[in-house]
Amino acid sequence: MSMEEALQTFFAESHELLQEMEDRLLAIPALAEEDRSETINAIFRAAHTIKGSAGLFGLDGIVEFTHVLESVLDKVRAGQLMMDADMVSLFLDCKDHVARLVELQESGATLSTDDQGKGNELVARLSVYLTDTPQAAVAPAGEASHPAPAHPTDSLALESLGGNVLDNDNWHISIEFGTDVLRNGMDPLSIFRYLGTMGHIVRVVSFFDRLPALSELDPESCYMSYVLNFHSEADKATIESAFEFVQEDCKINILPPHSRVADFVEAIKNLKQDDLRIGEMLVKSGTLTQRELDAVLAYQTAQEQGDSASQDPHKRPLGEMVVQAGIVQPEVVEAALHKQIQQKKAKSRQQQSIRVDAEKLDTLINLIGELVIAGAGVNIVAHRSGQTDMLEAASTLSRLVEEVRDSALNLRMVQIGETFNRFQRVVHDVAKDLGKEIELEITGGDTELDKTVVEKIGDPLTHLVRNSIDHGIEPADIRAARGKPAQGKVRLNAYHDSGSIIIEVQDDGGGLNRDKILAKAIEKGLVEPGIDLPDSEVYQLIFEAGFSTADKVSNISGRGVGMDVVRRNIEALRGNIEIDSQYMAGTTIRIRLPLTLAIIDGFQVKVGNAHYVIPLDMVIECVDLPEENINDGHDSNYFSLRGEVLPYMRLRESFEVTGETGKRESVVIVKYGNTRAGLVVDALLGEFQTVIKPLGKLFERLRGIGGSTILGTGEVALILDIPGLVQQMIRKSHHETSRASVKE
């Protein structure tokens, strides 16, 4: 039986009990006094049962109300109270209210203020019967006037006196009058009367525990202490002011109503002013009065001095003291502490950063781009002039320009953490949709990358994360069968790696099924049958348009749109994607992105009359083309670098450059990811600060060229798209090897 069903039973049962309660109540007036006990018992039992069951379901509203009702009924049952017509109608009202509470619970609605007001009113009417004052109690006066044993300032005593249920909306005021108040012309009754002008004194409990034996009693002295339950809309300072003239001789504790706690917490949250101390916050929110604060602070200082004498360095925090003194609820102090931490955080953040319009930054970066180009022009002129001092000045200039460029680019760097954190929600939602249990782990959130990149990486990342959860992480039963914990894990990670930033999306799911992907690829005609592809290339196939191996199309993934878009987005950022996967163990998707999109360190080379730029962080070394390769024509695509076989390509041929050849050919060894390859060029011109200018729309789809730049001389140089070229070389060599193997 589910909890839901049990709850339904409770509703039905409650309605029955309430109906019975009503019937019995209506029968009471007709019954003789001595014949009522059975009926009263039944009424009591009904309330008692509802309260008990409601407690099981955590229906606190019902429990609280029925508790009061039950307490009064208990007195009736014990013969301490007589059930008269007024009481019957009160109980009938209470029964209706309980029925209303149950109905609200049933329909899932919340308590309206009307209902709440009704409840409070009933509780107030009921509690009249609960006070031990003689006029309400049927019991002999002597019995009721026994002094309560506890000291009024003891907060425990307060609890046991009224119980929080009754006092939810009331102030708790405990006051221990000084012995001299009467002698000073102060009349406690006057103060209570004054208090009565700003609210309603619900209850007064008198304490006589300080009363000495009659022989020692001084009739001019005051020995009284009181606890008041006070209902008022006034604030704490106003209530405290009633005791203005006696507070020096008296111990006064004013605890705000429980129902106000939320207001205080809200008030603290809304405090505009920064830099407030806990005490000031509590005073401003109205929880603590200035006088209370001063008293506590004085006490704290006194204690501190005492402590330093006793070599105890422990200083009690203010919040702890006011809670212990019973003048502020712990929830309120907690809110104040929270606010303080927030303020500190906000402040330190404010001090560390200035907000700058992104457009201004872009303008700056553009200008610096122009500066870099102009600087290169100056350099060329200086070299041409051959003047030493000119050359020196130019070299200082270019060093400074380089520094300015770096710091300007740095301005655009933002941490990826914020983007990562958004995925908590994505993971939560997707996992819920799919009924999977997923934990998201985030590392490397402090890795910085260009703002533009961060903005554009969100969508592709979302897709990859959704994909990991949908396809990667297996359903719980399969995970259990594979010996994995039921909760799947998705990990987002970022780090720097040789001039690139790597973003990883990792899952501990089922991994990619190589055979399935290959079969699908062959079916779609993407791969010729019989060709042996390395794993990494097989996995790359999932990024082809219209490719999906999901058996079941969900609304999250599996339609085969998306992964190709992901790849296109990443490539638009001059990045690429690699996949590592182990069947049954999980998949890691690694996105490699350039740190910045605007200016890079480049390596300038020349082929014929054309200049090209290779991103410097991809250049490993430059060597002369080995002699055996110089005249090898166009058959071989490999050369040996210290015994290692590397693929290479002649840019002159690839780009069909005309013009005279150089005296010798050089090879620039480039590395991309884990692959190394050689590019044969005519001349090496050295490092060069490259301001990347995008190619026009016409050349967008051109392979092998990533952009253009303007040289110091005003000439245009093309920036090589190394990832594209490396892939092209590998693909070509594969084709050739496979063709060769087919021939054999």
Next chain:
Amino acid sequence: MANKVIMVVDDSASLRQVVSIALKGAGYDVLEGCDGKDALSKLTGQKINLVISDVNMPNMDGISFVQELKKKPEYKFTPVIMLTTESGDDMKSKGQAAGVKAWVVKPFKPDQMISAVSKLIQP
């Protein structure tokens, strides 16, 4: 039943007037004294429910006045509100020794006085 009686002692006639108007408006009867000596001479055993007195007055200051007042058995328990200025801390401790617990800081508005009075007695 007769109204409760409040004695107002201050050397400023205008202050006495304003306070009197306010107190009478609130339902009290008022007896005035222009200094401590004058006030004592007017207190001849009749019932007084509250005394409002200034500190700094000619002939007999407020503190001495209260000391004298408290010596009389019929006024021993009569509450006293003392009017003071912000800087009167020294005065305050003297007044406390004399049995003054209620202080109202000058300048005050009539309704502030009424509010202070009603904390001690009600009409």
